[in-house]
Amino acid sequence: MTGQTMRSIRFFGGGRCGALLLLLGLALCALAAPARADALDDALAGFTADKYDDTEKAIAALVAAAPPNGAEILAALGSGRLAYEPESRTVLVRHADGKLSLARTGEPASAEIAGKPLKTVRVNNRIRRAVEAGSGAFALRAPDPAKRAAAARAVFRSREAAALPAIEAALAAETDAGARAALEQARAAIIVSKPDAPEAERIAAVDAVAAAGDQDALAILNSLPAGSPQAVNDAAAAGIAKIERWRSIANLIQNLVYGVSLGSVLLLAAIGLAITFGVMGVINMAHGEMVMIGAYATFLTQNLIRAHAPALDGASLLIAIPVAFLVAGAVGVAIERTVIRFLYGRPLETLLATWGVSLILQQAVRTLFGPSNREVQTPDWLQGSIEILGVSLTLNRIAIVLFALLVFAGLQLLLRRTSLGLQVRAVTQNRRMAGSMGIRTARIDALTFGLGSGVAGVAGVALSQIDNVSPNLGQGYIIDSFLVVVFGGVGNLWGTLVGALSIGVANKLLEPWAGAVLGKIVLLVAIILFIQKKPRGLFALKGRAVEA
Amino acid sequence: MSRYRFLDAAGLIFLGVVLAMAVLVPASNLLLPPDSALHVSDYLVPLLGKYLAFAMLALALDLVWGYCGILSLGHGAFFALGGYAMGMYLMRQIGPRGVYGNPVLPDFMVFLNWQELPWFWLGFDQFWFAALMAILVPGALAFCFGWFAFRSRVTGVYLSIITQAMTFALMLAFFRNDMGFGGNNGLTDFKEILGFSVQAPETRAALFAATAVALALSYLLCRWVVTSKLGKVVVAVRDAESRTRFIGYRVENYKLLVFTLSAMLAGVAGALYVPQVGIINPSEFAPANSIEAVIWVAVGGRGTLLGAALGAFLVNAGKTWFTGVLPDLWLFALGGLFVATTLLIPKGVVGAVTDLLGVRRKSELPAAQSIVAAAKSPAE
Numbered sequence: 001m002t003g004q005t006m007r008s009i010r011f012f013g014g015g016r017c018g019a020l021l022l023l024l025g026l027a028l029c030a031l032a033a034p035a036r037a038d039a040l041d042d043a044l045a046g047f048t049a050d051k052y053d054d055t056e057k058a059i060a061a062l063v064a065a066a067p068p069n070g071a072e073i074l075a076a077l078g079s080g081r082l083a084y085e086p087e088s089r090t091v092l093v094r095h096a097d098g099k100l101s102l103a104r105t106g107e108p109a110s111a112e113i114a115g116k117p118l119k120t121v122r123v124n125n126r127i128r129r130a131v132e133a134g135s136g137a138f139a140l141r142a143p144d145p146a147k148r149a150a151a152a153r154a155v156f157r158s159r160e161a162a163a164l165p166a167i168e169a170a171l172a173a174e175t176d177a178g179a180r181a182a183l184e185q186a187r188a189a190i191i192v193s194k195p196d197a198p199e200a201e202r203i204a205a206v207d208a209v210a211a212a213g214d215q216d217a218l219a220i221l222n223s224l225p226a227g228s229p230q231a232v233n234d235a236a237a238a239g240i241a242k243i244e245r246w247r248s249i250a251n252l253i254q255n256l257v258y259g260v261s262l263g264s265v266l267l268l269a270a271i272g273l274a275i276t277f278g279v280m281g282v283i284n285m286a287h288g289e290m291v292m293i294g295a296y297a298t299f300l301t302q303n304l305i306r307a308h309a310p311a312l313d314g315a316s317l318l319i320a321i322p323v324a325f326l327v328a329g330a331v332g333v334a335i336e337r338t339v340i341r342f343l344y345g346r347p348l349e350t351l352l353a354t355w356g357v358s359l360i361l362q363q364a365v366r367t368l369f370g371p372s373n374r375e376v377q378t379p380d381w382l383q384g385s386i387e388i389l390g391v392s393l394t395l396n397r398i399a400i401v402l403f404a405l406l407v408f409a410g411l412q413l414l415l416r417r418t419s420l421g422l423q424v425r426a427v428t429q430n431r432r433m434a435g436s437m438g439i440r441t442a443r444i445d446a447l448t449f450g451l452g453s454g455v456a457g458v459a460g461v462a463l464s465q466i467d468n469v470s471p472n473l474g475q476g477y478i479i480d481s482f483l484v485v486v487f488g489g490v491g492n493l494w495g496t497l498v499g500a501l502s503i504g505v506a507n508k509l510l511e512p513w514a515g516a517v518l519g520k521i522v523l524l525v526a527i528i529l530f531i532q533k534k535p536r537g538l539f540a541l542k543g544r545a546v547e548a
Numbered sequence: 549m550s551r552y553r554f555l556d557a558a559g560l561i562f563l564g565v566v567l568a569m570a571v572l573v574p575a576s577n578l579l580l581p582p583d584s585a586l587h588v589s590d591y592l593v594p595l596l597g598k599y600l601a602f603a604m605l606a607l608a609l610d611l612v613w614g615y616c617g618i619l620s621l622g623h624g625a626f627f628a629l630g631g632y633a634m635g636m637y638l639m640r641q642i643g644p645r646g647v648y649g650n651p652v653l654p655d656f657m658v659f660l661n662w663q664e665l666p667w668f669w670l671g672f673d674q675f676w677f678a679a680l681m682a683i684l685v686p687g688a689l690a691f692c693f694g695w696f697a698f699r700s701r702v703t704g705v706y707l708s709i710i711t712q713a714m715t716f717a718l719m720l721a722f723f724r725n726d727m728g729f730g731g732n733n734g735l736t737d738f739k740e741i742l743g744f745s746v747q748a749p750e751t752r753a754a755l756f757a758a759t760a761v762a763l764a765l766s767y768l769l770c771r772w773v774v775t776s777k778l779g780k781v782v783v784a785v786r787d788a789e790s791r792t793r794f795i796g797y798r799v800e801n802y803k804l805l806v807f808t809l810s811a812m813l814a815g816v817a818g819a820l821y822v823p824q825v826g827i828i829n830p831s832e833f834a835p836a837n838s839i840e841a842v843i844w845v846a847v848g849g850r851g852t853l854l855g856a857a858l859g860a861f862l863v864n865a866g867k868t869w870f871t872g873v874l875p876d877l878w879l880f881a882l883g884g885l886f887v888a889t890t891l892l893i894p895k896g897v898v899g900a901v902t903d904l905l906g907v908r909r910k911s912e913l914p915a916a917q918s919i920v921a922a923a924k925s926p927a928e
Contacts, residue, residue, distance in 0.1 A: 355839050528717075
């Protein structure tokens with residue numbers, strides 16, 4: 001927002017300057033016609049008298065004359081940068097960088113004038129208020145429709161009755177639909193609070209205000225002047241109910257959207273585990289460290305690309321995805337070959353051994369990269385935010401939701417539609433039978449574990465965008481990931497999807513009334529109780545496979 | 549299977565060593581001059597006392613894991629709860645000597661602008677009450693938790709994961725300032741216990757002796773449990789849960805009993821730990837702490853009781869040495885210990901030594917295979 005609109009908002013919020021606004025409104029009404037040169041000259045002449053009364057009148061005249069650089073002149077006056085040369089009575093604007101320009105035309109001042117002694121137009125608080133009022137009026141007529149709308153919204157909030165003529169004048173000239181709607185709302189807000197307006201008009205205005213549906217509209221309807229007709233009060237009560245209903249729905253939508261966002265983070269973190277733990281049955285406590293390795297791979301990839309191929313900088317995150325997959329996958333295969341394969345069928349020992357592996361990996365990364373956070377940059381195309389259903393979401397959060405679903409779909413395809421997936425499923429369902437059919441089970445074990453680890457590494461690429469890349473990155477996700485997989489039902493990727501999303505949404509729905517930490521605790525306890533009730537999760541495998 | 553003897557030779561040696569420590573360490577600290585070669589320094593007494601408290605925690609864990617097959621990754625929570633009970637007593641003993649000089653409210657409550665003591669702090673000015681709570685609170689939590697978990701037949705790694713979630717949830721809860729347990733900073737700045745200054749060497753020596761005696765008693769208790777008929781059933785539950793149920797035992801009741809008893813022992817260990825280290829804060833609830841306790845048992849040898857105590861001593865002594873001399877390498881060493889123990893010496897040090905000596909005493913665990921078999925057998 002520019003300085004001028006800011007100032008106008010402050011003014012309209014002020015509320016004590018009714019008289020000035022009236023003045024301003026009159027000036028505005030007079031001013032549908034194009035600015036006349038002599039009117040501007042008269043206005044500027046007023047500044048050179050250097051009396052407060054004259055300056056105030058000059059401001060009103062300036063607003064009426066509406067020169068293109070009027071806002072600039074007022075800004076200069078307000079900050080004590082408006083000067084005049086007493087002899088020729090030329091008004092000059094002194095810019096922040098010390099240069100001078102003619103107020104009349106906006107052109108740079110000649111050296112001749114600049115060389116003469118200049119006097120600054122003095123300001124006091126009264127003048128400052130007048131300046132702000134004038135800036136507000138200029139904002140209502142600013143060439144940018146967004147600025148006009150912002151000025152109208154400021155009036156909407158202040159519902160200053162004196163601004164009505166100005167609003168109506170601006171409304172008559174307004175062509176932009178958005179600004180027009182804002183102006184109409186501002187007009188309605190004023191009429192609602194105006195005791196002497198006709199009743200029917202006030203009721204119509206109540207509806208218009210209620211349609212705005214925000215906190216300010218609620219405040220306006222809640223503070224109707226005393227002694228309003230019953231019909232107006234009733235309409236306002238109905239409007240308030242409508243706004244509150246809408247706001248509770250909007251809140252719910254917002255929590256749902258945030259919940260899906262959190263759920264997708266959980267899904268990403270847990271989906272690799274759904275392979276290693278869910279499909280293979282390996283209790284992989286080093287899963288979080290695979291995510292962490294993926295994040296560090298992203299960091300390294302970005303740095304290498306910046307150093308050696310700056311042209312690819314924008315795509316570095318995309319390049320990091322396969323890199324992270326390969327690095328984390330390779331580490332996973334190495335762990336499977338050296339540790340886990342000796343421990344199949346001994347889940348508790350696997351748990352301890354992989355915990356040991358996670359400690360070693362953490363310390364290794366700490367030794368290599370240092371204990372502090374590493375900066376992974378967000379590419380330009382992921383910066384910024386957009387609004388969905390009235391909820392503002394950053395682009396990287398949306399990207400993570402999409403990415404999580406993409407990874408999920410890819411993994412499903414891999415397991416369901418490729419020969420590797422077929423072999424993986426065969427080995428996990430009946431190892432000896434699969435071996436008899438010529439599948440190299442040991443190789444499949446290593447590949448499956450590598451796949452799960454690689455997917456965890458890919459999750460690390462995404463999480464590097466929203467979390468600190470530090471050696472402890474993985475630890476924050478390990479318990480959540482396990483709960484998601486167990487909650488969803490082991491050995492069932494769809495269960496993981498549903499589990500992650502429902503835990504995410506439940507967490508965000510709990511947060512408003514319990515607070516972030518307590519909400520998380522409540523959720524943990526709820527999941528613990530749920531697992532007691534259904535020890536095999538939401539979508540339990542049935543039949544003999546359970547016993548294997 | 550033949551009967552376990554209540555106390556075998558190794559057990560007697562263990563008891564002898566622990567009780568000897570209870571006498572000799574305080575004596576050498578207090579009576580011998582500091583320049584004597586046998587003098588135990590003021591720094592070493594609470595450190596050794598800490599190890600003894602950890603050894604008690606390891607005993608408790610070995611009871612549920614080694615004998616009942618329940619791998620609890622949340623025993624640190626019971627330990628910390630016992631510690632908090634003791635910490636609350638010690639906080640109340642500070643009285644008006646705190647920074648803010650409030651005779652009733654601990655400093656952190658004054659700082660939070662609380663006007664009166666929360667109800668759950670009442671009674672903690674009495675030592676007996678705090679000591680009772682150090683046992684009852686962990687016991688009650690374990691009872692409730694186990695009641696639900698064992699009845700719905702949550703077993704194996706599922707149980708491990710939810711115990712871990714339990715201690716994690718408690719950690720988050722205790723980090724909250726509004727919980728009334730000092731939030732982030734926990735409870736510290738203790739002044740005296742039972743009227744004796746906690747800083748004084750004499751008090752520390754007494755605490756050490758008390759911990760050693762408590763360890764010896766816990767060992768006797770655990771030993772009594774595992775050699776009794778109850779212990780036989782418990783081992784049967786570990787090795788073949790379904791079969792034991794089909795024979796007609798109420799498996800969940802046995803599990804619940806052992807789990808609750810073990811949690812109470814862990815609570816006592818925590819209560820003895822806190823006055824010696826002088827602080828208790830929510831990081832004691834960290835899931836990593838509980839897993840670390842599991843590795844003490846694994847290193848020493850699970851299902852042997854004295855192996856668990858020995859493991860706690862060895863690993864923690866190693867930790868003290870590493871973090872002092874090679875701090876960067878400690879996590880490598882600990883991680884390596886986890887991997888090496890599970891891969892190379894699944895029976896732990898005690899098991900390995902027994903095998904090496906070729907002595908297969910009847911009082912020892914049958915073999916690690918039985919545990920493996922238990923893990924492999926159908927959960928239902």
